[in-house]
Structures are given as structure tokens and as C-alpha cells.
Amino acid sequence: MSSNYSFYSNGLGHVPSFQASARPYLTASLDVPANTEEPIQVSFETVTRFVIVTNNTPIGGANVPMRFGFSANGVKGVETNNYGILNNGESFEAEFKVTSVFLLSDSVNNATASVIAGLTGIDGQRLPNNWTGSAGVG
Numbered sequence: 001m002s003s004n005y006s007f008y009s010n011g012l013g014h015v016p017s018f019q020a021s022a023r024p025y026l027t028a029s030l031d032v033p034a035n036t037e038e039p040i041q042v043s044f045e046t047v048t049r050f051v052i053v054t055n056n057t058p059i060g061g062a063n064v065p066m067r068f069g070f071s072a073n074g075v076k077g078v079e080t081n082n083y084g085i086l087n088n089g090e091s092f093e094a095e096f097k098v099t100s101v102f103l104l105s106d107s108v109n110n111a112t113a114s115v116i117a118g119l120t121g122i123d124g125q126r127l128p129n130n131w132t133g134s135a136g137v138g
Contacts, residue, residue: 010122022049022118026055032066032103032111039067039075039104040113047127049118051101052093055086056112064090065106066113070096075104099124 025044032040055066065084069075076081084092085106105111 006114010120022120025040025119026114028114030103030113031106032113034105034110035067035094035110036108037104039072039102041072041100041102043100043117044098044124045119046119047097047099047122048122049120050093050095051098052069052091052116053092053101053103054114054116055095056114057088059089061088063107064109064111066111067104067106068092068113069102070098070100071077071103075102097127099127 023046024050027042030042044093046087053065053068057064057066065087067075067085069083071082073079077083083104086092101115101117103111103113103115
């Protein structure tokens with residue numbers, strides 16, 4: 001009898017991981033730095049099933065647009081502007097497999113934000129991409 005054992009584990013192609021209810025992740029009242037500073041990174045320990053980013057800057061005040069993306073260089077616009085922009089009170093929701101989100105104000109004023117994500121059981125190290133903000137990746 002062979003002593004080789006094969007162990008099964010969840011991976012990026014494991015469909016049930018993305019069909020099952022996700023483990024909730026929520027962080028609020030994030031102080032998003034001005035565009036003259038470095039972006040903040042919100043990291044997840046596992047691969048996400050979905051992500052929701054909200055610009056929580058009050059609607060009644062001056063508009064403070066906020067950038068969001070999936071790499072520091074992307075939201076800083078190092079090579080190209082690979083980021084989305086949310087105005088006060090706006091949200092973005094998508095079903096993306098990511099392990100972090102980067103946030104940066106689109107002005108010299110700080111913004112506030114919240115991030116909600118649904119986490120799978122897939123270890124974050126299973127996502128092999130190291131996005132730098134090039135090739136359309138924010």
C-alpha cells in the first residue's frame with residue numbers, strides 16, 4: 001500500500017466556497033488620508049466572496065471624493081489611474097476574489113469610509129497575483 005496521501009483543501013476554483021454564505025467582515029470609521037499621503041490598506045486573512053466600499057463622508061458637507069482600488073500604486077495613479085471614485089455617501093459593491101482593498105482621498109482633505117466583505121474559507125496566500133497597479137488592476 002502506498003504511503004502517499006493527498007489532502008484536499010479549498011482553492012480559488014472551489015465553487016462551493018463562493019456559493020456558501022460568507023463569513024462577515026466589517027470595518028467602519030476609517031480615516032482615509034489625503035491624496036498627498038500614502039493610501040490605507042484594508043487586508044483580509046482569506047479570499048473575499050464580495051466587497052462593499054462606502055464613502056461615509058457626510059452628504060451635507062463639502063464633497064470629498066475617495067479613491068478605491070486593489071493596489072497602492074493603482075489608487076495613487078503611479079502608472080495609470082486604476083481606481084474607482086466614490087463621492088460622499090456613495091458605495092461600490094462587487095463579487096471580487098481579493099485579499100485587500102486600498103483607499104485614498106481624491107483631494108487634499110481626508111475622507112471617511114467603511115468596508116464590508118464576505119470572506120471565504122480560502123487562505124489569502126492561495127491568491128497568487130501580486131497586483132502593482134498596472135495592466136488595468138486598481
